[in-house]
Amino acid sequence: xxxxxxxxxxxxxxxxxxxxxxxxxxxxxxxxxxxxxxxxxxxxxxxxxxxxxxxxxxxxxxxxxxxxxxxxxxxxxxxxxxxxxxxxxxxxxxxxxxxxxxxxxxxxxxxxxxxxxxxxxxxxxxxxxxxxxxxx
Amino acid sequence: xxxxxxxxxxxxxxxxxxxxxxxxxxxxxxxxxxxxxxxxxxxxxxxxxxxxxxxxxxxxxxxxxxxxxxxxxxxxxxxxxxxxxxxxxxxxxxxxxxxxxxxxxxxxxxxxxxxxxxxxxxxxxxxxxxxxxxxxxxxxxxxxxxxxxxxxxxxxxxxxxxxxxxxxxxxxxxxxxxxxxxxxxxxxxxxxxxxxxxxxxxxxxxxxxxxxxxxxxxxxxxxxxxxxxxxxxxxxxxxxxxxxxxxxxxxxxxxxxxxxxxxxxxxxxxxxxxxxxxxxxxxxxx
Numbered sequence: 001x002x003x004x005x006x007x008x009x010x011x012x013x014x015x016x017x018x019x020x021x022x023x024x025x026x027x028x029x030x031x032x033x034x035x036x037x038x039x040x041x042x043x044x045x046x047x048x049x050x051x052x053x054x055x056x057x058x059x060x061x062x063x064x065x066x067x068x069x070x071x072x073x074x075x076x077x078x079x080x081x082x083x084x085x086x087x088x089x090x091x092x093x094x095x096x097x098x099x100x101x102x103x104x105x106x107x108x109x110x111x112x113x114x115x116x117x118x119x120x121x122x123x124x125x126x127x128x129x130x131x132x133x134x135x136x
Numbered sequence: 137x138x139x140x141x142x143x144x145x146x147x148x149x150x151x152x153x154x155x156x157x158x159x160x161x162x163x164x165x166x167x168x169x170x171x172x173x174x175x176x177x178x179x180x181x182x183x184x185x186x187x188x189x190x191x192x193x194x195x196x197x198x199x200x201x202x203x204x205x206x207x208x209x210x211x212x213x214x215x216x217x218x219x220x221x222x223x224x225x226x227x228x229x230x231x232x233x234x235x236x237x238x239x240x241x242x243x244x245x246x247x248x249x250x251x252x253x254x255x256x257x258x259x260x261x262x263x264x265x266x267x268x269x270x271x272x273x274x275x276x277x278x279x280x281x282x283x284x285x286x287x288x289x290x291x292x293x294x295x296x297x298x299x300x301x302x303x304x305x306x307x308x309x310x311x312x313x314x315x316x317x318x319x320x321x322x323x324x325x326x327x328x329x330x331x332x333x334x335x336x337x338x339x340x341x342x343x344x345x346x347x348x349x350x351x352x353x354x355x356x357x358x359x360x361x362x363x364x365x366x367x368x369x370x371x372x373x374x375x376x377x378x379x380x381x382x383x384x385x386x387x388x389x390x391x392x393x394x395x396x397x398x399x400x401x402x403x404x405x406x407x408x409x410x411x412x413x414x415x416x417x418x419x420x421x422x
Contacts, residue, residue: 015181015278015362016174033342046192047342048351072352074188083184085278085355 008040009079010056012066012087019087020066024056027080029073038075045075049084051126053134065090067134069127093135102128140401147394154387160223161380164373168310171370175307175363182363189356192339192349193323201346202293203353204322209298213246213266213288214317215361217304217368218254220270224372225379227305228253230315235303236261238317246297248288250365273372276365278358285358292321300357304364305371311378313371320357 010027012019028037030052049071056064071084105125112118193204216235218228232254235245246266249255251273259265267287272280291297300321305313341348 013181013184015178015359017177018180031342043340044338045340045342046188046348046352048348071355072188072348081184083181083188083355085282085358 006040012082012084014084014087024058026057029054038080041077042075048072051130067130090134093131095135098128098131143394143398143401147391150387150390154384157380157383161377161384164376168373168377171373175366175370178363178366182359185356185359201349208295210244211246211297212240212244212299212301213248213297214301214303215248216254217364218251219372220252224376227372227375231303231305232257234315234317276369278362281362281365282358285361289354302364304368307367307370310374313374
């Protein structure tokens with residue numbers, strides 16, 4: 001019973017599909033202010049996501065991992081919902097494309113000129129790094 | 137009475153038109169199925185987004201945020217979603233009519249057109265077309281919606297426009313599509329909206345509430361744009377399917393009518409020929 005009650009609902013929704021629904025006893029993800037881990041009965045919190053890996057832990061089962069870029073999370077005591085603009089499973093990621101994107105973003109950041117949007121390049125770099133990381 | 141040849145020719149032309157409308161109906165049925173399943177998949181995201189935003193705004197009553205207050209400018213941006221192709225019954229006309237009948241004065245409206253038919257019709261009526269993004273309705277993607285949203289919001293934050301509206305066709309089900317004109321910014325909450333999440337939950341925001349709003353509102357608008365694009369695509373194909381279906385059955389009716397006329401004409405000519413032969417024979421033998 002005690003084990004059972006530690007579970008809470010997890011939902012990841014993207015514009016194109018319901019990416020994941022299930023239960024877990026702990027979820028980790030990256031927010032704009034750093035990595036956080038959430039257990040059941042967390043205080044209600046809405047927070048902004050930054051590109052990173054989402055890990056859903058559940059005792060006795062393999063962790064579920066996915067890459068999530070930009071969006072926000074709504075945390076309620078019994079439920080965590082991630083509204084992500086992009087979410088990908090590790091097997092969906094094209095590693096060579098991500099590597100090319102990383103190189104492009106690095107080049108752009110290295111040779112800064114007036115017309116380069118630094119924020120955007122940094123965001124692209126972070127996305128690429130997350131993709132490479134999760135695809136291993 | 138028209139001659140047999142005329143009737144036959146007309147019948148042939150209607151028959152080939154019918155073949156075209158039949159084929160178009162089949163094509164739009166297939167497209168509709170695809171578009172409908174997409175619209176259904178998009179729905180959870182937009183409705184969750186709507187819920188979150190409305191519960192956020194309901195609880196945080198009077199935050200001072202530019203997205204919640206009317207802009208300085210009187211100009212109103214209207215994103216008008218129609219189709220690029222015609223032959224879809226009243227589909228495009230209904231959206232246009234919604235805008236022309238609305239209380240929005242023509243002079244203050246900036247049209248962000250998505251769909252060539254809407255753009256042409258509004259241009260003829262003297263509306264100012266700010267942007268033409270007709271290609272994105274062909275295969276709506278979230279990235280297109282985000283780019284459009286970014287441009288509209290940039291104009292909003294720059295103070296060029298004071299309000300943002302969206303005109304599109306809501307896809308209720310395969311046969312019912314209703315044109316809708318909704319106001320997106322400044323955000324107005326519908327009163328007595330039961331969907332605004334359970335009261336009593338005190339939500340915390342990280343970083344701050346303002347920053348969270350800053351981030352979430354653009355995503356909210358984008359999700360509405362994307363939802364509208366996908367629904368409009370489904371409605372377009374639904375409308376075309378219906379239009380083509382009734383065109384096909386009208387053609388069927390005309391063909392059976394013409395067949396009857398043709399047979400009558402044929403019988404008439406045979407009778408006449410017989411009469412002439414008999415009259416000729418009796419003149420000889422008589």
